[in-house]
Structures are given as C-alpha cells and as structure tokens.
Amino acid sequence: MQTHRPHHTIAAAALALCSGIVLAQEQVVKIGHVGPTSGPIAHLGKDNELGARLAIQELNAKGVVIGGKKVRLELMGEDDAGDPKQGTQAAQKLADAKVNGVVGHLNSGTTIPASKVYADAGIPQISPSSTNPKFTRNGYKTAFRVVADDVHLGGTLGRYAVKELKGQSIAIIDDRTAYGQGVADEFEKGAKASGGKIVGREFTNDKATDFSAILTTLKSKKPDVVFFGGMDAVAGPMLRQMKALGLNIKLIGGDGICTAELPKLAAGTMADGQVFCAEAGGVDATQKKAMDDFRARFKAYSKLEVQVYAPYSYDAVGVLVAAMVKAGSAEPAKYLPVLAKTEGYPGVTGTIGFDTKGDIKNGALTLYTYKAGAREALAVVR
The missing domain is CATH 3.40.50.2300 (Response regulator)
Known part of the structure; x- marks a missing residue:
C-alpha cells in the first residue's frame, strides 16, 4: 500500500533545505x-x-x-x-x-x-x-x-618615584621575563635621569614565592622605595614578606601588578598609599x-x-x-x-x-595607588 508523505513534512524538509542554503x-x-x-x-x-x-x-x-x-x-x-x-x-x-x-x-x-x-x-x-x-x-x-610601551611606562614611573614620592635610595627587583626586565630597565633609566640613586638590583622569576633572601639583601641597603618588574601573582607574596621583614617602604610597579586582585594576593598586608603602579592606558574625563x-x-x-x-x-x-x-x-x-x-x-x-x-x-598611562583594598586613580599622563 502506497503511503503519502504528509504535506507538513515536505514543507519542513524544504524549510530545512532552505535554511541550510542560508547558513552556507x-x-x-x-x-x-x-x-x-x-x-x-x-x-x-x-x-x-x-x-x-x-x-x-x-x-x-x-x-x-x-x-x-x-x-x-x-x-x-x-x-x-x-x-x-x-x-x-x-x-x-x-x-x-x-x-x-x-x-x-x-x-x-x-x-x-x-x-x-x-x-x-x-x-x-x-x-x-x-x-x-x-x-x-x-x-x-x-x-x-x-x-603605551615600557619606554613610556617605566620612564614615567622612574620620574614619579623620584619627583613625587621623593625616592632618594631606590632598589629594583625584576622577574627576568621580557616584560619584567624590560619595564625595570626603563624605570632605572627614568629614575637615574631624575636624580635618583639605585642602591641595589636583584632578580627573581615569575613562579617564585620566597623572596626573603633578596629582600634581606635590599633591606641592608636602606632603600626608601622598591620597584618590582613583574606580575601581581608574585608582587602579592612579596608584599607579605616585606611586611614580615619590617620593610615598610613604598612598592612601585608597572601594569603587571596594577590589578584589582593585588590586595587579595597581598592578604591584607598593604598599607594605604604604600603601593603605586601605572596601567598602560587610561581615559581622560x-x-x-x-x-x-x-x-x-x-x-x-x-x-x-x-x-x-x-x-x-x-x-x-x-x-x-x-x-x-x-x-x-x-x-x-x-x-x-x-x-x-x-x-x-x-x-x-x-x-x-x-x-x-x-x-x-599618544598612548596614555594611568597612575594608581591603593586605599582600603581598592585601586584609586591618581592621574592620567600622556
């Protein structure tokens, strides 16, 4: 016995075929x-x-x-x-x-x-x-x-450390990555050009969690500012260990540490206005x-x-x-x-x-500090 395909299935098949063509x-x-x-x-x-x-x-x-x-x-x-x-x-x-x-x-x-x-x-x-x-x-x-690139970012932070934060004796730590070392090099140039004195430069790596040896070495040199070239996952534990060693000085860093997560990673050891950082970017009013x-x-x-x-x-x-x-x-x-x-x-x-x-x-930079566990914009610099 011959069965007739219902019209609605033919219509559905035709529709499926059409939609297939549309999708193609x-x-x-x-x-x-x-x-x-x-x-x-x-x-x-x-x-x-x-x-x-x-x-x-x-x-x-x-x-x-x-x-x-x-x-x-x-x-x-x-x-x-x-x-x-x-x-x-x-x-x-x-x-x-x-x-x-x-x-x-x-x-x-x-x-x-x-x-x-x-x-x-x-x-x-x-x-x-x-x-x-x-x-x-x-x-x-x-x-x-x-x-903006590190020439702009590191150089601006170097000038800021000396001129605005009155850093006379500056220590530098970097994580030896292309980013960390690069931004630290530019920071050093900017700080020196502004009359700052670099009292020590140490390095770690981007997976490190223990900084007691390098921080102890730097503490003996009595810096008033330390710059870290690297990311927030390393800067957080570093801030905890700075506090434990009684190294209550300002920490400056580039955009790698300038995150919403940093206060959590530092586990409540950041004092208000202790950390300064710059984000490569930023908007005017x-x-x-x-x-x-x-x-x-x-x-x-x-x-x-x-x-x-x-x-x-x-x-x-x-x-x-x-x-x-x-x-x-x-x-x-x-x-x-x-x-x-x-x-x-x-x-x-x-x-x-x-x-x-x-x-x-004409890339912008935004300078930040942290207060009550939150980032606070200080200025947009071009």
Missing part, C-alpha cells in the same frame, strides 16, 4: 585570542579573553557586513599559560586554522615569539597589553598594540562615561569586575573588524594595509590610531 551563505570570520587562561595569572588572561568575547557578542548582535555580505564573528580562544613555548604553539594552531586576525598575547614574553608566527602567516595581531618595545620593533607589518558604560556591560556579561585589560581586548576586536569593514574584506592581505592606517577609532579606551611601527599614537 553566512560567512564566518574567525578571530583568535591568546592569553594565560591557566596558571598563576589566569585571572588576567580570562579578563582579556572575556573583553574580546563581549566585543564579538555585541558586534554579532548589531550585525556586521563585510564586502556586501553579512558575517558572523567567532572567537577561537587559546591558552598560552604565560609560557613562551606554549605561546608559539598556540599561535601556530591559530595560523593553521587560518584565523582572520588575532587579539593577544597578554605577556610580552609570549607575544614577541608568537609575533613571528603571525608575521610568517600574514595574520594581523593586536596585543591589548604587551608593553615591551621589542614587540613592534622587529619590523613585522602584522604587529600592533593598543597600549571626556571619555570616562564610555569606560564606565563598558565596565557595567562587562560586569553584566561576565559577572566579574574588570581586572586591567579587558577594555583593550574589546577595542582590539573592534579595530580589527572596523578595518575589515572598511577594506570590504576579511582576508588578512586585503585589510592589513587599512588596519595599519587606523586613525581616530572611537574606542572605550580612548581614540585609537597607529604609528608606522604599529604602536598606538
């Missing part, structure tokens, strides 16, 4: 993100990745059209654990997946070796947080950053509303407070996509020249434009 026409643009989403600074890597994910969610909701076709943006997140070797492996994975652009990495130590992989593959890379000058001085046309709005959207999206660089990751995605839209293509070779000429992009972190090296023009 929808172009997917893949953006890679790499940061340490495991390990001691995972809170910073996740912060960066969530900033990028929020940008993609909002852009998809608005609808992005590139070259007359509606596209759907997708984020490919990779973990580099803050390790240079893992960083290049993550970069190779993204290059093999033929992503259209990359936001990352977080640390200079992973960003610099990974930048060669992206350059070889011709994939544009914007770091939201790497500050070592070498990143944009290797001559790679694919390397960009949306924050005119741009405060855009940043406040972003922080509110980020919290609603992630249920977390911004640590440091989520807004820069968010803007990095926006800058990449704006260049694709303007070029009418998501192909790296076609939109890269447009990206390089970015000028006047209205980001939540301020107005973004790149110089010939791929560095942000």
Whole structure:
C-alpha cells in the first residue's frame, strides 16, 4: 500500500533545505585570542579573553557586513599559560586554522615569539597589553598594540618615584621575563635621569614565592622605595614578606601588578598609599562615561569586575573588524594595509590610531595607588 508523505513534512524538509542554503551563505570570520587562561595569572588572561568575547557578542548582535555580505564573528580562544613555548604553539594552531586576525598575547614574553608566527602567516595581531618595545620593533607589518610601551611606562614611573614620592635610595627587583626586565630597565633609566640613586638590583622569576633572601639583601641597603618588574601573582607574596621583614617602604610597579586582585594576593598586608603602579592606558574625563558604560556591560556579561585589560581586548576586536569593514574584506592581505592606517577609532579606551611601527599614537598611562583594598586613580599622563 502506497503511503503519502504528509504535506507538513515536505514543507519542513524544504524549510530545512532552505535554511541550510542560508547558513552556507553566512560567512564566518574567525578571530583568535591568546592569553594565560591557566596558571598563576589566569585571572588576567580570562579578563582579556572575556573583553574580546563581549566585543564579538555585541558586534554579532548589531550585525556586521563585510564586502556586501553579512558575517558572523567567532572567537577561537587559546591558552598560552604565560609560557613562551606554549605561546608559539598556540599561535601556530591559530595560523593553521587560518584565523582572520588575532587579539593577544597578554605577556610580552609570549607575544614577541608568537609575533613571528603571525608575521610568517600574514595574520594581523593586536596585543591589548604587551608593553615591551621589542614587540613592534622587529619590523613585522602584522604587529600592533593598543597600549603605551615600557619606554613610556617605566620612564614615567622612574620620574614619579623620584619627583613625587621623593625616592632618594631606590632598589629594583625584576622577574627576568621580557616584560619584567624590560619595564625595570626603563624605570632605572627614568629614575637615574631624575636624580635618583639605585642602591641595589636583584632578580627573581615569575613562579617564585620566597623572596626573603633578596629582600634581606635590599633591606641592608636602606632603600626608601622598591620597584618590582613583574606580575601581581608574585608582587602579592612579596608584599607579605616585606611586611614580615619590617620593610615598610613604598612598592612601585608597572601594569603587571596594577590589578584589582593585588590586595587579595597581598592578604591584607598593604598599607594605604604604600603601593603605586601605572596601567598602560587610561581615559581622560571626556571619555570616562564610555569606560564606565563598558565596565557595567562587562560586569553584566561576565559577572566579574574588570581586572586591567579587558577594555583593550574589546577595542582590539573592534579595530580589527572596523578595518575589515572598511577594506570590504576579511582576508588578512586585503585589510592589513587599512588596519595599519587606523586613525581616530572611537574606542572605550580612548581614540585609537597607529604609528608606522604599529604602536598606538599618544598612548596614555594611568597612575594608581591603593586605599582600603581598592585601586584609586591618581592621574592620567600622556
């Protein structure tokens, strides 16, 4: 007996076929993100990745059209654990997946070796947080950053330590990473140029937890300020041990320690106004509303407070996509020249434009201290 297929199943099959054609026409643009989403600074890597994910969610909701076709943006997140070797492996994975652009990495130590992989593959890379000058001085046309570099950051902190904090005898500790050592070198130059005296320089590593030997050595030299080049996961225990040794002096650091997490990592041993740090970035009064709005959207999206660089990751995605839209293509070779000429992009972190090296023009720094366990902005410096 012949059975007739009901009309509604034929209609459903036709509809499924049509939607399949529609889906096939929808172009997917893949953006890679790499940061340490495991390990001691995972809170910073996740912060960066969530900033990028929020940008993609909002852009998809608005609808992005590139070259007359509606596209759907997708984020490919990779973990580099803050390790240079893992960083290049993550970069190779993204290059093999033929992503259209990359936001990352977080640390200079992973960003610099990974930048060669992206350059070889011709994939544009914007770091939201790497500050070592070498990143944009290797001559790679694919390397960009949306924050000021260590020459600016370290030098400014060096001058601040001498002029504002009246540091006469200054000790320096760094973690020997590309970031920590680089920012400490620039701090030393800035402090010396301002008339400060460096009484000792010691080093540790980015996994260390015991600093009693180096702190005891420095204590004998009677510094009134100590600078640490490294990340908050190391600075927290260092502050605890400074207190235990009776080394009640000011600690200065770069953006690696300038996080919302630092007071927790220091476990209540930070005195008000003891720690000073600078974030590579920051907004003037005119741009405060855009940043406040972003922080509110980020919290609603992630249920977390911004640590440091989520807004820069968010803007990095926006800058990449704006260049694709303007070029009418998501192909790296076609939109890269447009990206390089970015000028006047209205980001939540301020107005973004790149110089010939791929560095942000007129990058800002924000100086902070901590009071009652919370970060407090002191000034925005350009």
